[in-house]
Amino acid sequence: MNLISGALLYIQKNQAEFELALCTHLELSGLALLFGLLISIPLGIISAKNNKLSGFIMGTVNSLRVIPSLAILIIMMPILGTGFTPALIALIILSSPPILINTYLAFRGVESQVIESARGMGMDKRQIFFRIELPLAMPLMLSGVRTAAVEVISSATLAAFIGGGGLGTFIINGLGLYNFSLLLVGAVPVALLAICSEILFGLIERLATK
Amino acid sequence: MSGKYAIVLEGISKTFERAEKPSVYKTDLKIEEGNFVTILGASGCGKTTLLKMVNRLYEPSSGKVFINGEDVSRISPTALRRRIGYVIQQTGLFQHMTVEQNVATVPEILGWGKEKINRRIDELLQLVGLPPAEYRKRYPRQLSGGQQQRVGLARALAADPSIMLMDEPFGAIDAINRSILQDEILRIQKQLNKTILFVTHDITEALKLGDKVIIMNEGKVQQYDTPLHILRHPANDFVKSLVHSDDLFQRMAFVKAGDVMNEDIDSQKLSEEAPESQEQTSLRDILLLLISSPFHYVKIKNERNEMVGTVTINEIRQA
Numbered sequence: 001m002n003l004i005s006g007a008l009l010y011i012q013k014n015q016a017e018f019e020l021a022l023c024t025h026l027e028l029s030g031l032a033l034l035f036g037l038l039i040s041i042p043l044g045i046i047s048a049k050n051n052k053l054s055g056f057i058m059g060t061v062n063s064l065r066v067i068p069s070l071a072i073l074i075i076m077m078p079i080l081g082t083g084f085t086p087a088l089i090a091l092i093i094l095s096s097p098p099i100l101i102n103t104y105l106a107f108r109g110v111e112s113q114v115i116e117s118a119r120g121m122g123m124d125k126r127q128i129f130f131r132i133e134l135p136l137a138m139p140l141m142l143s144g145v146r147t148a149a150v151e152v153i154s155s156a157t158l159a160a161f162i163g164g165g166g167l168g169t170f171i172i173n174g175l176g177l178y179n180f181s182l183l184l185v186g187a188v189p190v191a192l193l194a195i196c197s198e199i200l201f202g203l204i205e206r207l208a209t210k
Numbered sequence: 211m212s213g214k215y216a217i218v219l220e221g222i223s224k225t226f227e228r229a230e231k232p233s234v235y236k237t238d239l240k241i242e243e244g245n246f247v248t249i250l251g252a253s254g255c256g257k258t259t260l261l262k263m264v265n266r267l268y269e270p271s272s273g274k275v276f277i278n279g280e281d282v283s284r285i286s287p288t289a290l291r292r293r294i295g296y297v298i299q300q301t302g303l304f305q306h307m308t309v310e311q312n313v314a315t316v317p318e319i320l321g322w323g324k325e326k327i328n329r330r331i332d333e334l335l336q337l338v339g340l341p342p343a344e345y346r347k348r349y350p351r352q353l354s355g356g357q358q359q360r361v362g363l364a365r366a367l368a369a370d371p372s373i374m375l376m377d378e379p380f381g382a383i384d385a386i387n388r389s390i391l392q393d394e395i396l397r398i399q400k401q402l403n404k405t406i407l408f409v410t411h412d413i414t415e416a417l418k419l420g421d422k423v424i425i426m427n428e429g430k431v432q433q434y435d436t437p438l439h440i441l442r443h444p445a446n447d448f449v450k451s452l453v454h455s456d457d458l459f460q461r462m463a464f465v466k467a468g469d470v471m472n473e474d475i476d477s478q479k480l481s482e483e484a485p486e487s488q489e490q491t492s493l494r495d496i497l498l499l500l501i502s503s504p505f506h507y508v509k510i511k512n513e514r515n516e517m518v519g520t521v522t523i524n525e526i527r528q529a
């Protein structure tokens with residue numbers, strides 16, 4: 001109980017600092033997810049349609065998946081230095097495997113017979129893509145995006161390690177000072193954000209698939 | 211090239227890239243308007259390849275295809291395909307769309323108005339025996355295989371194409387429902403006077419549905435003729451063995467009463483009690499009727515229930 005009231009008290013006293021951290025966290029996660037989508041979805045579609053490229057792209061992505069989040073963040077440091085941008089880039093890389101793999105599988109999963117019958121009815125490439133492939137691939141793609149969103153929000157916590165800011169700052173400081181109230185100031189909102197995004201994307205998924 | 215032929219193939223052949231030999235050798239075929247033509251042959255003999263060259267899903271390696279007298283290579287593939295109905299086996303339906311959306315596909319691409327599309331959907335579902343009120347809003351997964359194929363048929367008919375290409379449409383459907391669907395497609399074809407090119411590897415289906423049958427083997431047309439002619443005069447040993455034409459009992463299953471009946475009914479005295487049957491009935495069934503009745507003939511009636519002929523053991527022998 002003390003811990004919680006301590007955390008609330010801290011937020012009350014340092015409202016500006018808390019809000020800034022929250023905003024940075026959201027900005028970092030949101031941008032990472034946005035860029036992740038913009039990069040990974042086209043790459044996933046290209047891989048699904050091009051056998052030569054798919055081996056290379058999917059191989060790279062699968063090996064990325066093995067590297068832990070923190071390691072990617074730390075590896076970024078000597079290359080790009082510290083701060084917001086390197087953290088963002090690391091998060092974009094982190095978001096790509098679930099989106100890319102699911103997009104790839106989703107488009108691969110569209111039965112060739114369905115495409116053939118669409119072609120046979122006189123749809124052009126554009127119509128086949130937007131009316132047939134994309135809607136059929138959507139559910140699996142969205143579930144990839146949901147996984148990526150949760151992963152990015154939780155991993156954005158680690159951005160604090162390389163000076164990227166965000167709610168992780170409180171956790172690092174809390175750990176350093178043995179101040180568990182401070183730790184909660186970072187940890188609880190991150191958990192809540194992750195749960196909210198899970199629910200939000202679950203809802204979008206349901207609406208899109210009904 | 212008169213308008214009499216719906217489809218004309220002139221020296222059509224197809225060799226796929228890196229293939230050693232042609233999938234379809236040089237072929238000439240003329241298909242008359244309003245004819246129901248079935249393509250029969252074993253797996254891999256080139257039936258699908260031949261069919262797909264008609265709507266340019268495959269481009270022929272040589273030769274020309276004409277649709278209603280028009281060279282198809284001068285029509286854009288998409289425009290051409292919107293004018294030709296296309297039905298394939300099983301999963302051709304769009305699973306993420308309702309029945310009505312599936313059926314509306316081509317009319318929507320063609321830019322029809324909402325009202326017109328709506329009316330057309332009702333009309334077509336009625337035609338294929340799916341009451342619109344019950345089925346319009348369903349998704350394909352909520353239908354049986356046979357019902358799905360009916361939707362596939364309605365969808366292909368949507369923009370009222372004069373030509374339909376069907377690639378083993380009933381291949382995955384159980385025997386009972388297949389037989390029902392065969393009767394339906396015959397009824398629809400007669401009613402709408404479509405030209406249908408229908409691929410199957412089921413002999414019974416080919417002979418039952420086809421006004422004419424194309425028999426293929428290893429990329430070559432072996433015979434193109436009416437079922438009765440194929441049964442009576444198989445062009446070569448391949449056709450002979452395929453239709454078991456040495457086996458009288460087999461053959462009787464494919465010959466229809468209407469094809470062999472004695473049409474001279476005025477000179478005969480026909481009894482009220484004599485057994486009756488339809489023109490479409492196979493001789494095998496007629497024989498069963500003969501055996502189980504004291505009469506030596508079966509009366510044959512047409513669709514309008516008018517007496518059109520008789521069949522005796524003599525007609526069956528000559529089949």
Ligand SMILES: Nc1ncnc2c1ncn2[C@@H]1O[C@H](COP(=O)(O)OP(=O)(O)OP(=O)(O)O)[C@@H](O)[C@H]1O
Binds near residue numbers: 229251252258
């Ligand atoms: N896209 C393709 N690329 C290369 N070869 C092909 C292609 N499509 C068909 N073939 C070959 O052409 C031949 C004829 O195939 P086709 O699909 O026309 O046979 P089919 O008579 O329709 O057989 P089935 O009854 O099994 O459908 C086969 O040997 C097949 O391997």
Ligand SMILES: [Mg+2]
Binds near residue numbers: 257258259377
């Ligand atoms: Mg085939």
